[in-house]
Amino acid sequence: MHNEHSDTHFQTRIDNGEHIEAKDYMPENYRKHLIRQMSQHAHSEVIGMQPEGNWITRAPSLRAKQILLAKIQDEGGHGLYLYSAAETLGVSRVEFIQQLQSGKAKYSSIFNYPALNWADVGAIGWLVDGAAIVNQVSLQRTSYGPYSRAMVRICKEESFHQRQGYEIMAKMMKGTKDQQAMAQDAMNRWWWPALMMFGPHDTDSPHSSDAVKWKIKRETNDELRQKFIDKTIPQAELIGLTVPDDKIKLDEKTGHYKIGPINWDEFYRVIAGNGPCNKQRLDHHIKFHEEGSWVRDAAVAYKQKHSTKELQTV
C-alpha cells in the first residue's frame, strides 16, 4: 500500500497532472503558499476596485458609467470567488481581512498608483487587466482545484475588461488634442508599473521555484511578462500611442521585443509601503469595513432572534 500522506506521493499526483482538493493531503508549505497567493490575489481584486472607482461618478457617458460599474463589480465578485476558494484551506474571510488591514498580507502594488484622468480607466483596463489576464489564463491550470475553478470563472468574466480599456484608449487617440494628451499621459504612467506586476525576474524571485514544481504557478514571471510585452506593443502602435521606453527593439530572430531595464527600486519601494496611494487604499478599506460592522452585527442578531422563523417574502 502506498502512503497517501507522503510528499513523494503528493508530488507524483502533481506530476501526473492531477488536481488537489481541499481535503487531500498536501505538504504544509504547499498549503501556506496557496493561502498566501490566493488571499493576496483576492485582496488585489478588492483593493483594485478603488482606482477605477475614483472615476465612477465622473464617467463621461451613460454607457461608460455602466461599463465601468459592471467591471468594478466583477472585480469585487472575483475577490469574493478567491476568498471562498482560499477559505477551503481553513482560513476564514474574517482572518484574511485582518491580515490585509494589519499589513501582514499584501496585494498587487499596481493599485497603489493613482487614477488621475479618464484615460487612466482605459489604461487600467488595457494594461493592468491585460497583464493580469496573462497571469490568470495560466492559473486556470493551477494544481489546486478550488483555485483553478475560480480562475476559470474569472477568466471567462474578465474577457471584456481588457477590451473595454483598449476601446477607451482607441477612442481618445482618435479624439481631440486634449484627449490624446490624456491617453499618452496615462500610458506613460501605467506602462512600467504594469510590467512590474509580473514580479521580479526569475533569478530574483523568492517563491517561484517551489510554486512551479507544485504547478501552482505554471509559467515563470519572465515568461509571462514577455507574453504581455509581445502582444501589447503592437496594440499601442496601432492606435498611435508611444511606449515610454526608448530601448524597445524587436528581435527579428526570436520575434520577441526587448525592453529597457525595469526600475526595481521603485517596485520594492512601493511594496514596502511607499507608493503614492498605499495608505489611502488601506485607509479606505478599513473605514468602510468598520462602518459596515454594525450592519453585519444586526444581520447576525436578526438571524439569531428568528432562527426558527425565516424571513417571509413580502
Add this chain to the structure above:
Amino acid sequence: MTKQEAIYKYALRLGDDALILGHRLSELCSRGPILEEDLALTNISLDLIGRTQALFIYAASIEGKGKTEDDLAYRRSENNYGNHLITEQPNGDFAHTIARQLFISSFEYLFYSELEKSKDETLSAIAKKTNKEIKYHMQHASDWTIRLGDGTNESHKRMQNAINDLWMFTGELFEMDEIDAQLLPEGISVDLIPLKTNWNNYIKTVLTEATLKVPEDGYMQTGSRKGIHTENLGHILSEMQYLQRAYPDAKW
C-alpha cells in the same frame, strides 16, 4: 403645452429620477458593509442607469432635436432636472441608503405597475421591463429594513432615524402637477393620488415587522418637479458632468 411636449417632460423626469438615484448608489461601489452587499447595490445602480438610458432615448426622440441620451444627462443644469428630492439625498449610513431604497422602490413598484397600462406604447414597454427590476429592489430594501429594525439596539435606532429623516421627502411622490394632469385623460400618465393608500399600507407592514414606528405626517418638502432642488443636486451634477462640461468638443 402640446401633448408631445408633455410626454417629453414626463419621460425626461422619470429618467431623472432613475439617473440621480442610480448615481447615488454608484457612489457606494467599494463602500458596502460586506462584499456581497457591495455587488447587490451595484446591480441596483446598473438597473437604474439602464432605465435612464431607455427613458432619455425616448425623450430625445420625442423632442426631435437630434439630441442623444448623454446630451440630456450631461448638458442640463440643475433647475432643468425634475427628479424627486428624495433621490438626491446623500447615502448617509447604510440605514439611510436602505430607507431611501425602501421608500422609492415601493413607490416605483406601484407607479410602474400602473404605467404598464399606459396608452403610450414606449412608456408601457419600459414600465414592463423596469418593473421586474423594481420588484427585486423592493424586496432587497424591505428585507434589510426588517433586519436592521429588528437587529441590534444600535441598528434599530439608526433605522428609525433614517426613516424619520427621509419621511418629509415622501409626500412629493404623490403630487400631481400640470403635466400629470394633462396626460391623465389621454391614458398616458399615472394618477398618483390613489397610490398613496397602498404605499402607506405597504410601508406600515414592513415597518411593523421591523419593529419600527411609522412617522407622523408633518410638513412635506416639495419643488423638484418645478426644478427647485436641495443643495445636493448641484454637487451631484458638477461631479457627474465634469468631463462633458470641461471638454465640450470631445466625444467619449
Add this chain to the structure above:
Amino acid sequence: MSLDTQLDLWEVFIQSKSGLPYIHAGSVHASDNKMALQNARDIYTRRGEGTSIWVMPSKYIVASNPDDNDMLFDPSNDKVYRHPTFYVMPEGAKNI
C-alpha cells in the same frame, strides 16, 4: 471592539436551463436564507447564467475522505457489465 463577523458561508448551486442539473457555482456569505439566495443571485447570475438557484449552509456538506478513495471508488472500475458496450450483439441487429 466586538469580534468581526463576515456572516456564514453558504454553497451555491445554479441550474442554467430548466431540466439540467444544478451545478456548484461557488460560495457566498450571508446571515439568513433570503440573504443567501439574493446574494447568490446578485453574484452568480449576473450574465444570465441561471434559471434557478439552490443555496445551503456549507457546514451541512459532508465530503468523502480522500484516504478512502481506494475503498470507495476502485471497486467499481472492473464492473464492466454495467456498461452497454460490454454486450455482444448479433451482427445486423438494429435499434438496440
